[in-house]
Amino acid sequence: MxxxxxxxxxxxxxxxxxxxxxxxxxxxxxxxxxxxxxxxxxxxxxxxxxxxxxxxxxxxxxxxxxxxxxxxxxxxxxxxxxxxxxxxxxxxxxxxxxxxxxxxxxxxxxxxxxxxxxxxxxxxxxxxxxxxxxxxxxxxxxxxxxxxxxxxxxxxxxxxxxxxxxxxxxxxxxxxxxxxxxxxxxxxxxxxxxxxxxxxxxxxxxxxxxxxxxxxxxxxxxxxxxxxxxxxxxxxxxxxxxxxxxxxxxxxxxxxxxxxxxxxxxxxxxxxxxxxxxxxLPGAFRLLSHWILKEPLWLKDDGANENEQLVAEISKAALKKLRQTGTTSGGDGTWGQDYLRLAADDFVKSCPHADLAKLQADSRFAPLLAAATQRA
Ligand SMILES: [Fe+2]
Known part of the structure; x- marks a missing residue:
């Protein structure tokens, strides 16, 4: 970053x-x-x-x-x-x-x-x-x-x-x-x-x-x-x-x-x-990209691959929360959902092309990015 x-x-x-x-x-x-x-x-x-x-x-x-x-x-x-x-x-x-x-x-x-x-x-x-x-x-x-x-x-x-x-x-x-x-x-x-x-x-x-x-x-x-x-x-x-x-x-x-x-x-x-x-949610693209591009630390001593699914599960929870909180801004802003569009725009602007291509082909990243950019 x-x-x-x-x-x-x-x-x-x-x-x-x-x-x-x-x-x-x-x-x-x-x-x-x-x-x-x-x-x-x-x-x-x-x-x-x-x-x-x-x-x-x-x-x-x-x-x-x-x-x-x-x-x-x-x-x-x-x-x-x-x-x-x-x-x-x-x-x-x-x-x-x-x-x-x-x-x-x-x-x-x-x-x-x-x-x-x-x-x-x-x-x-x-x-x-x-x-x-x-x-x-x-x-x-x-x-x-x-x-x-x-x-x-x-x-x-x-x-x-x-x-x-x-x-x-x-x-x-x-x-x-x-x-x-x-x-x-x-x-x-x-x-x-x-x-x-x-x-x-x-x-x-x-x-x-x-x-x-x-x-x-x-x-x-x-x-x-x-x-x-x-x-x-x-x-x-x-x-x-x-x-x-x-x-x-x-x-x-x-x-x-x-x-x-x-x-x-x-x-x-x-x-x-x-x-x-x-x-x-506001930090979602920053942190998901950090994990996907660099491998999260919880995989370091994970011989049994117990933690392999964590990033996918977190991404899924983010997507679910986004759906629960609606597609437009307003209401209770506790989850930072109103900042997701800003986070997505900011991320896309500053992410190197090769990294962005990799992330857009990753099922733990692409659906959340697409959902964020559809928001008002
Ligand atoms: Fe620490």
């Missing part, structure tokens, strides 16, 4: 100081992020500032495949957390976690080479509160668990078609609680679908770039390169990439992140949030 360099950020002095300090904190834990004064100035041209939530702006950015940080997106909370101001919701979430009695243990991921640890939810929350060791927890799935009492899994990405498809596709949503402490680094990697994250408390600094562009310039991605230790990354190469982007995600902010970007993430203030993967 072609990505134009980000516009020069007109960061105020306060923003500039805050960003410099955030970057310096991240560099304490990942020294590839140490930036000279000149490098930092270059980096500012790649910085993505948060936007106030507006559905129109979000859907347009999902079409273009730009990472988007928004403040004021409805919080994915319910029950005891519903309607609370962000700091109160964060405190209530922590209290709730500390009261869990389940004996189920979850793996804590620490620094590379550190001992494996498994803790219950309550003990992980207590360790997070003590803040004396560096760790992140994965696999804290929310659906069909008591966490659904306080987290509304459908509110984070109400336009998500992964949940409107087959059980195999639904599993790709992986809606989870995200817990990490200051200094926890997620090394350079990519994910198969688009992703979203909501932050209750804490801050993470994200560094992103288009996967293939990065590989061509020596930036490794653990999904694509066998890596010993840390994936290779250098700021000098990264900042020159047209696709280079960086941003912070903090309390009350929601991130929407496209699948074609590799990323590494440093927790700079201990973080509690929720996150998951999604597929939506």
């Amino acid at each position: 072609d990505m134009k360099p980000a516009r020069h950020a007109s960061a105020s002095d306060a923003d500039r100081n805050m960003l410099r300090s955030a970057l310096d904190q991240a560099a304490e834990f990942d020294d590839t992020l140490r930036a000279s004064r000149a490098q930092f100035e270059d980096m500012l041209t790649r910085y993505i500032a948060p936007l106030p939530y507006a559905q129109d702006a979000l859907f347009r950015r999902l079409i273009s495949g730009e990472p988007t940080v928004m403040s004021g997106v409805p919080a994915p909370t319910r029950g005891a957390l519903a309607g609370l101001p962000v700091p109160d919701a964060a405190a209530a979430l922590l209290t709730w976690l500390l009261r869990r009695r389940s004996k189920t243990r979850y793996r804590l991921y620490g620094a590379k080479g550190s001992e494996r640890r498994y803790l219950t939810l309550r003990d992980a929350a207590a360790a997070w509160t003590r803040d004396t060791s560096v760790f992140g927890v994965a696999d804290l799935h929310i659906r069909d668990t008591p966490m659904e009492d306080i987290i509304d899994p459908d509110a984070l990405a109400p336009f998500n078609l992964l949940t409107a498809s087959t059980p195999d596709v639904q599993r790709q949503e992986m809606y989870s609680l995200v817990i990490s402490t200051r200094g926890y680094v997620t090394d350079s990697h990519s994910d198969a679908p688009d992703s979203t994250n909501y932050c209750f408390t804490g801050r993470k600094l994200w560094i992103a770039w288009e996967t293939q562009e990065g590989l061509e310039h020596g930036l490794e991605d653990v999904e694509h390169v066998k890596v010993k230790g840390r994936a290779r990354f250098d700021l000098r190469s990264w900042v020159k990439l047209p696709s280079a982007r960086w941003f912070l995600v903090g309390p009350g902010q929601t991130l929407f992140f496209p699948a074609h970007l590799s990323h590494k993430v440093v927790t700079i203030d201990r973080y509690l949030g929720v996150g998951g993967f999604f597929f939506c």
